Amino acid sequence: MMAQHEPAGDHLLDEDIDREIEVERKYAVPEGTAIPDFSTLGSISPERLDILVADYYDTPDFALLNSQITLRRRTGGDDAGWHLKTPGIGDLRNEVRMPLKRGRRIPSALRAEIAHIVEDRPLLPVVRIRTERTTTDLFGEDGASRAEIVSDVVDATVLRDDVSVHERWAEIEVELASKETEATFEEIEVMLSEAGISRSDSPSKLAHILTDVPPLRQPGEHDTAIEVAVAALADHFGRFQALEGEVAVDAPDAVHQARISLRRMRSILQIYKKVFDRGDAKRLRDELRWAGEKLGGPRDSEVIREEFTEVLDKLDPSEIVGPVRERIESTLEARHEREFAKLTLAMASPRWDSVYAQATEFITESPASNRGRRPAGKTLGRLAGESVERVAERDKVARKRPEDLEGWHEVRKGAKGARYAHEVLARLGSKDAERERSGWKKVATAFGEVQDSVILEEQLSAFEADASAAGEPTDTYVLLRTRLAESREAALQRARDLVKDSIAASK
Incomplete structure (x- = not known):
């Protein structure tokens, strides 16, 4: 297990989190209804107008x-930033805020707050809301704030290609000041009721606009090819999103799993x-490749260390001459530190933010070709077949x-493509696709063992050269090279047999 590190980037730090408890009620304003004059309740502040835009x-x-x-990213007003609101008892709402950083990447610390609910599903923008907000502060006789009253004109659009939902409405929100009693709500509600304004049935703006919008279901073979392909992309993107916080602290296997998610998307x-x-x-695809390469550095050092540890453990202690294990472990530990530092810098860069932005936009907009609008079963089936032809x-x-x-x-890369192609098809319930996915996974795994042995042998030569320069015995390195060559030949023969069988099974 490699050493763990501190989080990368200030967007992940807990001290950026601001936690508040709101006591708030929402009121629906019927069309054409005038907003009452709140000055009859007492001293009020001058009205303040803000334009708020939130995804x-x-x-x-x-x-x-x-x-x-609700999870939103909002610009405008004096509380622009990321806001996460969760329900409390009665009129209480718990709010977690984080400031806006560069880009639109969801802060890992916020996702961690709701991880038990979203798990590894993707978090994507579903609604964009533009609000014209008029804010009035109500004061008591002592000059202290009693409540904040906001009158909103809301313009909301659902960000989905399969529905066309756009709506405008007006509402009022009243938030009590700290230690203010609920009697203040009742006092304000008398005035609102007289004006024809009553409590809203919707707990949030999001709930209001999505009242008649169904959740996305998993598409089937009779849906379009683009729907099935994008749903698969979204699933892998969700896993990548969910892993970012763990990647930032170098949690065990996190870098590996994040890299796999990107590879599947590509x-x-x-x-x-x-x-x-x-x-x-x-x-x-180009941006995913770049991010995957950044993840690949620390991951490769992990793999090499694990593989060498396994090979050394199979040797008789008498066959290990000199500080072989120590040299390998210290060298790879230092390599991992260097590569993880590079990854940390990449994760704090604008380009990493761009990877998230492009993936989010692509999944949300689902840019389709003419073929992408055809039925999924036949269309994706033909393309999966073409992936097998390329392997052949x-x-x-x-x-x-x-x-x-x-x-x-090259065969190995083709086999991985065929595996992931049939993985998408298997989502449609095809038992044949699942059988082929399983077969191509075995092929890719066998060829992976061959590739690993090649990488290990290259690294072994470097270890041997360093040991020789340091005056250390090199007998063990020579022995390891022989063992690696033997295992590579066995793995290659197994892979050749498996790919032959898989090609035949696909015909």
């Missing part, structure tokens, strides 16, 4: 909405590129020069 985030199945929770964009708008898909072509080339590992590496 509200939720999972495709509205997990937050169903829990009466494979979907590549294998099923004919269902997407080509330009948008390529741009996102690469296998044919590799078998002409079986000693050329680069050719088999």
